């Protein structure tokens with residue numbers, strides 16, 4: 001088990017379901033016909049739960065989060081169901097969605113600086129989020145903005161509120177983005193690689209902040225990252241995604257101790273700070289396929305050291321694992337994945 005696992009003890013493993021995603025698929029029109037970017041994705045996040053969505057770059061994590069938010073590309077077709085607190089989002093009108101997005105369901109993005117408007121002070125931008133959804137007066141909204149900046153632990157918030165994004169560090173800008181996401185007391189927060197653009201020390205501070213807020217408010221968090229170290233530190237459960245499909249999911253402790261899918265094991269063994277120092281570390285050779293190359297059979301087989309001919313025989317369903325997770329591998333249970341298998 002990673003020694004990084006200090007930020008969070010084992011949290012509630014199943015609470016009241018807040019976000020429920022069922023059989024979500026997104027198809028887009030490509031130059032050579034339609035391609036399916038994400039394929040039959042199902043998961044849930046409970047109130048007070050932090051769920052990680054992890055996979056290498058290009059696995060479909062951002063497409064999944066944008067699909068959950070109903071922020072869809074042109075000429076795309078979404079199927080499946082997304083429910084927030086029992087309300088179906090996929091059939092809502094734009095107007096109805098406006099009352100959910102940024103209010104009950106908030107999202108923060110990877111590049112804080114690009115998401116902020118350089119022409120307005122950060123106080124004005126947070127106050128605007130407050131006003132948009134809560135109809136507060138200018139003065140009330142400003143006061144709430146300063147309170148929110150205090151909540152996200154920005155020093156001297158009443159002064160800082162008058163500053164512009166370029167006057168703040170990347171970590172401060174991400175705190176401002178978190179303050180904006182929290183402006184309306186959301187029930188659910190989706191954070192898409194919120195710390196990837198930050199250096200390691202600031203990354204840890206921002207993660208700790210998200211956790212403290214989550215624990216204090218009991219919101220559900222879907223934390224998207226390519227970094228399994230982040231998952232180990234902050235998540236209760238994790239979903240591992242590869243080439244547009246979920247390949248494994250389960251409680252984080254089990255996932256690390258006893259991964260069931262060779263891809264999960266490969267990600268664990270390529271973590272730089274893993275305890276197994278005696279093995280040579282390295283990224284999994286090869287790359288995630290592009291959506292127009294997706295096959296029905298196992299999409300990881302081309303990179304999998306355990307692949308057998310039957311892995312390419314046909315569709316591989318997700319199966320329950322002995323410890324309450326799910327795995328999509330016909331060889332799962334027959335493999336010893338405890339040792340690094342790349343050198």
Ligand SMILES: Nc1ncnc2c1ncn2[C@@H]1O[C@H](COP(=O)(O)OP(=O)(O)O)[C@@H](O)[C@H]1O
Pocket residue numbers: 028037055056057058059060061062063064073289290291
């Ligand atoms: N609108 C789109 N049209 C076509 N392909 C897309 C579109 N959006 C994303 N993709 C492709 O879908 C795959 C998954 O992308 P993404 O969700 O951004 O991955 P991740 O966030 O896991 O790095 C990538 O191959 C990407 O190029």
Ligand SMILES: [Mg+2]
Pocket residue numbers: 061062063192193
């Ligand atoms: Mg992404």
